[in-house]
Amino acid sequence: MHGTLSRPDDTPRGGRAARLPLVLRLALREMRSGLRGFGIFLGCIALGVAAIAGVSSLSSALTEGMAREGRTILGGDLAYSLLQREATPAERDLLAGYGEISTIATLRGMAHADENGSALVEIKAVGPDYPVIGEIATTPQAPIGELLAERDGVFGAVADPVLLSRLDLETGDEIRIGTSRFEIRAALQSEPDKVAEGIGFGPRLLMTVPALRESGLIQPGSLVRWTYRIALPGGAGDDALLARVEEAIHEAAPEAGWRVRSRLNADPQFQRNIERFAQFLTLVGLTALIVGGVGVANAVRGFVDRKRDSIATLKGLGAPGGQVVGIYLTQVMTIAGLGILAGLAIGAAIPFAAAFLLRDVLPIPIAPVLAWSQLGIAALYGGLIALAFAILPLGRVHDIEVTHLFRDQIDRDRRWPRKRYIAVALAAAGALIALSLGAAYEPRVASIFIVAIAIAFVLLRLVAAGLMALARRLPRPRRAGPRLALANIHRPGALTPSLVLSLGLGVTLLVTIALIDANMRRQLTENLPQNAPSFFFVDIPSAEVEAFQSFMRDAAPDGTLERVPMMRGRIVSLGGVPAEEIDAPEDVNWVLQGDRGITYAQDPPEGSRIVEGAWWGDTPDENLVSFDAEIAEGLGIGLGDSIVVNVLGRNIEARIANLREIEWRSMGINFVMVFSPNTFAGAPHMHLATLTFGDEEDRAREPALMRDIGQAFPTITSVRVRDALEAVSNLVGQLAIAIRGASSVAVAASVLVLAGALAAGHRARLYDAVVLKTLGATRSRLLGAYALEYGALGLVTAIFGLIAGGLAAWVIVTRIMQLEFVFVWEGALGAAVLAVGVTISLGLLGTWRILSQKPASYLRNL
Template sequence: MHGSLPTIGAEPRREAGRPWRLPLILRLALRELRGGVRGFAVFLACIALGVAAIAGVASLSRSLTEGLGREGRRILGGDVTFGLIHREASPQERAFLEARGALSVVAFTRAMAVAGDKGAALVELKAVGPDYPVLGDLATDPPLPRADLFAARDGTYGAVADPALLARLGLTTGDRLSIGAAQIVLRAALVGEPDKIANGIGFGPRLLVSTEALRASGLVQPGSLNRWVYRLQLPDASDAKVEAVMAEARSALPDAGWEVRSRLNADPRFSRSVERFTQFLTLVGLTALMVGGVGVANAVRAFVDRKRPSIATLKSLGAPGGQVVALYLTQVMLIAGLGIAVGLAVGAVLPFALQAAFGAVLPLPLDPRLAPGELLVAAAYGVLTALAFAIGPLGRAHDIAVSGLFRDAVDPDRRRPRTRYLAILGAALAGLVALALTTAFDRGVALIFIAAAGLAFGLLRLVGTGLMALARRLPRPQRPAPRLALANLHRPGALTPSIVLSLGLGITLLVTLSVIDANITRTLTRSLPARAPSLFFLDIPSRDAAAFDQFLGAAAPQGKIERVPMMRGRITALNGVPAGQIKAAEDAAWVLDGDRGITYAEDLPEGSRITQGAWWTPAQAATPLVSFDDQLGRSLGLKVGDTVTVNVLGRSLTVAIANLRHVEWRSLGINFVMVFSPGTFRGAPHADLATLTLPEGPDAGIEARILRDAALRFPSVSSVRVKDALDAVNDLVGKLVLAIRGASAVALVASLFVLAGALAAGHRARLYDAVVLKTLGATRARLLAAYTIEYGALGLATALFGLGAGTLAGWVIVTRVMRLDFVPDLAGAVLAAVLAVVVAVGLGLAGTWRILGQKPASYLRNL
């Protein structure tokens, strides 16, 4: 044999004419992987689960956004819409719109539907023209031509009702009811309307009638809360033309005060909600991935433990430490690539699966498609997470001598990895932070998440280290089982840090969700109804205000009646800056989006207190002034003396801020973001808003009687039972909480995977201990008792940390994000923590049961 064999540490030179070969490190890595990925099940599950969550959320969001964009014209009912409150378009405004395309009109209002002896109910009334729907299809049961659905016959107008209204009043098709002065016959039940999303969420069931029926009802009065939407179809529907028409409308009719939308963004508020919820779900997925990272670290640590003989052999043959680390890092990243591929496949398929399974019943338009950019981001999350959590355990093998590798089982080397590996770790973590911030809808929320995640990892690491230090210093018990359990908590290779980290993250998340859920439920079901009015009454004509007060006084002699004038206005500028150019904070942007309820008052409204400036004097009340909510004012950068321009009834008014006031919104009393001085709207047409608070609290029988009598005597007045409104909000919040729980279950599953992986990672050490102890005479019952004490102590300490950290996180979210009162309610949190401890002990004992059943002889031969 001529020449010499190349050393492990050197890459052989490729001779001319020989085929190109893979690099040595990659060849060795692939060769070792021929035996499969045994021991990496938890690793793969953690990476795949986290990546699938992020990729699935991103793909679903993109599909939903594309669906809204594709169906924007149908959802909106045209290419551009112009909405007005209180009034219809003037002849000049209507002529401007008709000159630019085909125009259709839809009107919205709230009204009381009275069905004789069957009672009355608040409905969301939608009045449509004869061409409705211009785009899409109106689905009814039974299916009838549009002319038959809404046509007037013998003075009675046709209508289509939401099945919820039919069920509430016990009605069927063919029954009659009255809306104001109009007589209505129900000709069909509503199955689906193409523009449902653009209509928004209402507090009553939908009732569709013709615009002629709306006018006959007498509900169209000066100052009444009617919303008229003019839908324009352009002959040239290009994006540029849509933008041009919107710009022309703003320029030609600057004081119209209408809300303009285009098919390019059919519902900006809904789109923002999708973006916010997408970010939340993405952060949940990232939480699952970060929790899974602990499982990655555990799996890699166990992998290095299994590879000690191979590492020792490579080093004894001359392989440098860097090459050894590179070899096994390559293997780990190849396995991570497999998990990432699985996760990407699941995430990419999710929108298609949802469309196939539920496409016919989904309330939102979904346009399933592959989202390469979003999938690439999810893959980047997976790669960076795997690298960040794997490099530490792998890097530690660089400087350990061959003899140290064999001795590491009983005397672990505690030195830190080399600087190069710490630099790689830092770069991976920096990449994760940069990716989270770059892709975040709200960078503030992303920063809070990053800080909270870093704090949680750091604190749990301290808890694990502290438990080991405490166990090391405690006096040794005399009984064998507690003595062995105490030793297991701090011995070399103890599972304490891994179990505390994986279990602590899961318990903290469970407790946080439980605390948030308890406070939301308490706020909606306990605090509010006790303080809130029983009934709200809208659209009380000014001429009937005194008579309506007398009616309420007679119906509830001891009740508290409040009544104020109410109009709708749209903020068009702040300090002369157009509202569209103001970059408002997320918690205040809604004030500039759409119309707001406004009022005027001589005295400071109940439930308010001045925080800046002073309330107007009787002399000042004759001049145009406004009082602004202080919290929103701070978010918008407003102070006393600044100006607000509001468009009301087609007129733009610029007024100075006289004061800022704090409003107690949770009382549900009458209050407004903006309260004007009486002189601002002197002589302007308006309707009144009133509340009735019953002396003994809510009473379903009295409320039902007042609702029925008010609908009969004052048909133009809309009555809202506060309990019904709260139930609607409670139902909406309940669905949201359920969605949050479902999404967070991904992170909890990851925590269970990690916990199982941590226990599996200690399998070799546990097997060694069990064999030696059983040889020395220990019984299975005694070992089982020792392990029960060990896992129970770890679970109890971690549960106490999770209770504290989860309660603190819940307090921050409830008080700072949701702006609700916080009351500690730990019943559910304690139950969650106890269940987590039971699961930890159960998994730990399940993992050790098989170990305790092993025969010592076969293992002693190999020692």
């Protein structure tokens, strides 16, 4: 026996086993006894892999669904949108030359029910052939042309059930939109192109285009979006034809100011949101997997502890350390493979389950498929985590002497594993980082996450080491229970590092989520500025401005009314660079997407401060613009640079004269771009106004005032700020529920790891319990000692979680969300108290079985 474990007759006659390497053969033979002790290991790996595989598979299913149903979602093969103006006859003829055209007009308006008040609605005016592609569902079901047709001078309308509930209406009731009356003839259940229209602040109301024209809502400068959808003949699957048509239309009308979408990207913003949210959930799943890695390390340590006799026997028979490590690494990775397979099976099933359970809930179709590449990435994550966390505990076995294996239970060998095992662990960690960055939608976010996890690991190890050092130096209590608890914290083989690490990550995550959620809700509801407006008034015609201001002076004499002209424009170029070629950071890129509100002013607007340059004089000789300073920095532009915006189909060029610092949180009227008055001289436009009340008594009159404005000015859209915030708050609430649900996976992994850490220390605790019970210790005294130990660990970890979670939430809220941060104690303390309770409960549950052991049966086997 020199350097390898073998025997002359070890090769059976025939059979597949004869062809297997010795290490694999021995590993498989040992695994015949089952997977006892690897439940936590399997759970940690399967949970993390299932989370990553499920999220990525569901994201692929949503993306595939949008790609397959892009024509239905868009309502055609191509969609050309214009804001504030209709297509000219020449432009319409140009589009019609390539296929069948359908026209859609969308805008916000007010629905007035005579006795039941008013409500903001998202109006969608359609043609009699709507929808050209897809199906619309109404109650009662009938052709849309019949439901919306004019009967006895009254147009029909189809309303979202939310509007019916809000205004206490039923089918057959009448409402007033602008200067026209409409009969509600059906409730809208679903529309095929809902996603393409984006998220609205009010319920949907369908009417015909002629009815919209009769309502008086369409006036020069009204914020109406006209969309012309083209259904190409035979173009449903011809991507090359789609590209040729899009290019030809662009060349024929380069300055039309279209917003162009195709069935291949029916809703780019929604697609980006899916990818961003998928990345967030993937990072949460990776957090669960990394936390589970601690459970893997605990399980492997427990596995080595249970296999002590087998390891000693193998090494006593001459097996080299590398071969012993290979045998047990094979077993561990084989078991990890089983966990990965279980996680992949669960993750692959998630999109199919979602397609079945959420088919009537989600506004987009789910096309469940087996996303093999995504499943492969999830499997790779699981394998790398298992290897990175398992190799170091196994590597210690290489150099442990045979005699030391038997006394290692109470005298732990603290030597580092050989360099080869450290190198393998570092290589696995490096591959994990590379995979995380390579698979990320936003590598910058992924890199921040990786750095944060690394810092958390280091800090938690330092906390554990500091706690053990402190416990070692504290004076010994006179009572046996506290003395035993203190000794358990710092003794060799203590559970302190594992418990602090697993619980610390879970508590930090809980506190971070609780604080982000609380700050977002506080910003939306509780933390409104003292001078926040009560109303926004949109689409005030220039001809009615004086009458509107006079009415408001009489109806709300104590309110402060502010009014500015408003148009919509799309940035075409900045500094001579086309907008589509500008690679801007994510936090400012929104300015380049779609149309932006713009205005002109003679004086600097309130709520902003000029930080660079100077305001224009009374009669500037050229078109000038004032730009938001922070966004200008992100876009890489400054004083003197040119900007081209498309307004009402015309490209307008202006020079940046000054940069402003804007206080957006005041919720007052302000714009990224404010132009000099000469820029838009004579251009048709509407006005935007805000009304601000000074005290709660005036605010109580808001509903009545809203009704009076609707009667006096039916074409003006009134938006209560609190109603809009409530709609946003509902969206935030739904998002928060999804985030909490996803994060619960990481928390569940923390609980699993906590249980695994306790299970890994089972043998040492059993040894202690037997010795102490033999010396006369009672079960209640031992339970008290363990409760003190787990309580101390939970308390320290909770304090760390409060600090680290608070810091993480502060960075996210202030740096990423650009909001004011307040440490909301309720949710954070709730998470911390929960952590202490879980630690003590799991700890005592885990030791109850140990304390139930009879000393005699154990002592006979010593």
